Amino acid sequence: MIQTINLFKTYRIDSGEVNALRGINLVIPPGSFNFIIGPSGSGKSTLLYLLGALDRPTQGQVIIEDKDLNTLSDYERSLFRRQKVGFIFQSFNLIHNLTVLENVLVPLLPVKIKSADRQRAIDLLKSLGLSKRLGHQANRISGGEEQRVAIARALIKQPLIILADEPTGELDTKTATEIFNIFRRINREQNTTLIIVTHNTKFIEPKDRIYKLQDGSILLE
Amino acid sequence: MYNMWQFALKNILSRKLRSTLAIVGLSISIISAVCLLSVSSSIKHSISQTFSWMDGLLVMQKGSLAPAFSTITQDNIEIIRRIKGVKYTISQLYRLVPTVENKTTLMGGATTAVVIMGVDPVESSRYPTIYHKYLKEGRMLEPNDTYNVVLSRRVAERYGKHLGNNIKIMNASYKIMGLYESNSIFMDAALIVPLEVARRQFQTTPTTISTCYVSANDPHDLDRIEKEIETIFPSLDAKNPVEWANEFFLFTRRLDLFILLISSIAIIVSTIGILNTMLMSITERFVEFGILKANGWTKGNVLGLVMCETLYLGTLGGLIGCFVAYLAVKILLTHLLYIEPIIPLWLMLSAFVGAVIIALIGGIYPAYRAARLNPIDAIRAS
Numbered sequence: 001m002i003q004t005i006n007l008f009k010t011y012r013i014d015s016g017e018v019n020a021l022r023g024i025n026l027v028i029p030p031g032s033f034n035f036i037i038g039p040s041g042s043g044k045s046t047l048l049y050l051l052g053a054l055d056r057p058t059q060g061q062v063i064i065e066d067k068d069l070n071t072l073s074d075y076e077r078s079l080f081r082r083q084k085v086g087f088i089f090q091s092f093n094l095i096h097n098l099t100v101l102e103n104v105l106v107p108l109l110p111v112k113i114k115s116a117d118r119q120r121a122i123d124l125l126k127s128l129g130l131s132k133r134l135g136h137q138a139n140r141i142s143g144g145e146e147q148r149v150a151i152a153r154a155l156i157k158q159p160l161i162i163l164a165d166e167p168t169g170e171l172d173t174k175t176a177t178e179i180f181n182i183f184r185r186i187n188r189e190q191n192t193t194l195i196i197v198t199h200n201t202k203f204i205e206p207k208d209r210i211y212k213l214q215d216g217s218i219l220l221e
Numbered sequence: 222m223y224n225m226w227q228f229a230l231k232n233i234l235s236r237k238l239r240s241t242l243a244i245v246g247l248s249i250s251i252i253s254a255v256c257l258l259s260v261s262s263s264i265k266h267s268i269s270q271t272f273s274w275m276d277g278l279l280v281m282q283k284g285s286l287a288p289a290f291s292t293i294t295q296d297n298i299e300i301i302r303r304i305k306g307v308k309y310t311i312s313q314l315y316r317l318v319p320t321v322e323n324k325t326t327l328m329g330g331a332t333t334a335v336v337i338m339g340v341d342p343v344e345s346s347r348y349p350t351i352y353h354k355y356l357k358e359g360r361m362l363e364p365n366d367t368y369n370v371v372l373s374r375r376v377a378e379r380y381g382k383h384l385g386n387n388i389k390i391m392n393a394s395y396k397i398m399g400l401y402e403s404n405s406i407f408m409d410a411a412l413i414v415p416l417e418v419a420r421r422q423f424q425t426t427p428t429t430i431s432t433c434y435v436s437a438n439d440p441h442d443l444d445r446i447e448k449e450i451e452t453i454f455p456s457l458d459a460k461n462p463v464e465w466a467n468e469f470f471l472f473t474r475r476l477d478l479f480i481l482l483i484s485s486i487a488i489i490v491s492t493i494g495i496l497n498t499m500l501m502s503i504t505e506r507f508v509e510f511g512i513l514k515a516n517g518w519t520k521g522n523v524l525g526l527v528m529c530e531t532l533y534l535g536t537l538g539g540l541i542g543c544f545v546a547y548l549a550v551k552i553l554l555t556h557l558l559y560i561e562p563i564i565p566l567w568l569m570l571s572a573f574v575g576a577v578i579i580a581l582i583g584g585i586y587p588a589y590r591a592a593r594l595n596p597i598d599a600i601r602a603s
Binding site: 045049052054055074075078079080081082083085087089093095097098102106107109110112113118153157165 | 223224225228231232234235508509511512513514515516517518519520521522596597600601
């Protein structure tokens with residue numbers, strides 16, 4: 001279960017302070033499919049990064065599996081992300097001098113990759129329709145394929161949570177639909193909790209949980 | 222790809238031009254250090270070798286760095302000969318030769334300089350020198366020889382001469398009676414002529430010589446004989462070959478310091494080159510490092526990756542630098558300076574290890590910067 005308690009995040013800029021999040025309280029059940037929506041600058045991405053231990057709140061707590069992320073050191077937070085969290089970004093952010101398969105294996109490099117890991121990566125890519133792209137350079141595939149590689153990279157460590165920040169922002173409608181179908185399948189088959197930041201509400205289904213943010217506060221849950 | 226090392230190698234290979242330039246910059250500093258120090262070692266070795274055939278004393282004018290700059294008198298030698306324990310003496314006159322075959326000998330610098338070595342043919346036939354051992358064609362000087370010369374094959378080839386030809390040394394013509402080959406640039410410079418002819422050639426007094434070689438009945442007596450010579454003749458220096466070589470090495474020590482200074486500057490420039498290369502690489506890969514951290518890479522992992530990359534640069538730079546330096550020293554010394562190349566193994570190993578250390582030092586700050594990157598800044602920048 002993911003819980004935030006009175007979460008605040010303030011950024012200092014030259015002209016003063018920006019309150020990106022103001023007192024966010026959330027409870028996200030395990031295995032749920034969640035959307036965080038809202039206008040630009042409402043704090044959606046900030047909330048996502050706090051949930052993924054990429055940043056620390058100015059005030060408040062993020063508790064995941066009964067562990068307060070604030071109490072973790074930088075090293076422990078890195079390990080938490082390595083083991084429990086998969087990130088998917090709008091710009092895919094693959095490493096272009098690596099192949100598709102090598103990109104998927106990047107999260108496992110610090111701990112030495114075994115043959116079983118490599119096979120799991122191949123199986124993941126096959127399940128995402130990329131069996132013919134394993135040896136292709138990451139800068140030689142389409143946008144939709146890149147995002148699928150990014151999804152495989154997020155899944156390789158079998159995370160508890162997948163955090164996706166505008167995952168279909170740079171894709172056409174058809175490809176975006178394919179990506180969300182993949183998300184649905186992952187959520188259904190692996191019971192992975194998905195938290196997706198998006199402007200695109202057409203993919204929301206009735207049983208999904210929706211959090212609407214405005215000016216750093218939750219308007220709707 | 223299964224590990225960080227392969228990932229690091231891919232990163233290096235994906236930026237070929239930049240990696241190549243960094244490696245070239247590093248290897249140039251290694252090449253310059255190894256070449257300069259090897260040339261110095263080789264010259265010292267050649268000097269030691271030149272003196273090594275002597276097991277007696279060499280007497281010269283005090284303060285003379287080389288025989289060609291020394292002037293002593295044969296009268297002194299007669300007294301030295303009578304010192305207890307002296308077995309025999311060999312007197313020689315050395316003078317730099319300004320022209321051979323009407324060509325200035327110093328046009329090529331030290332590598333083409335030649336000296337006349339005037340010897341008494343009677344003495345040298347009775348007490349053979351190292352030149353007898355190196356004789357390849359013809360014969361050494363004999364008592365009735367006048368304008369006859371024994372010279373090195375290298376000098377003969379330089380002037381297109383063979384055994385039996387005449388060669389013009391300054392304003393006199395000499396017949397070539399013998400050719401020797403010592404493979405020492407210093408020894409090969411000698412044109413061996415009768416002592417009296419050398420005195421006439423350089424218009425010295427009838428008793429002028431440059432050096433005297435003193436042999437002892439018992440080699441353990443040499444120290445005593447040396448002290449006695451220097452007591453009787455305060456204007457003379459009598460030293461064994463090791464002491465003469467050390468005199469020369471005092472001069473080369475300054476040269477070595479200069480070489481170290483030049484090499485240090487080259488090393489600093491290489492370190493800055495590596496630092497610049499890696500900083501540029503880190504800046505370009507800002508987003509990539511952010512993604513790695515988002516995927517659970519720790520600061521230590523990121524630092525390790527960058528240090529792996531600099532280690533590759535250092536290893537390649539060191540290997541290439543040592544290899545090219547080895548070839549350059551071999552070619553330069555063998556074919557241009559005619560000195561046996563001495564490339565100590567400790568020098569090559571030190572140069573290689575030095576290259577790796579230079580690269581690692583240059584990579585520390587960029588690695589630190591990459592490890593400290595805020596992943597959110599990187600992700601937002603993408």
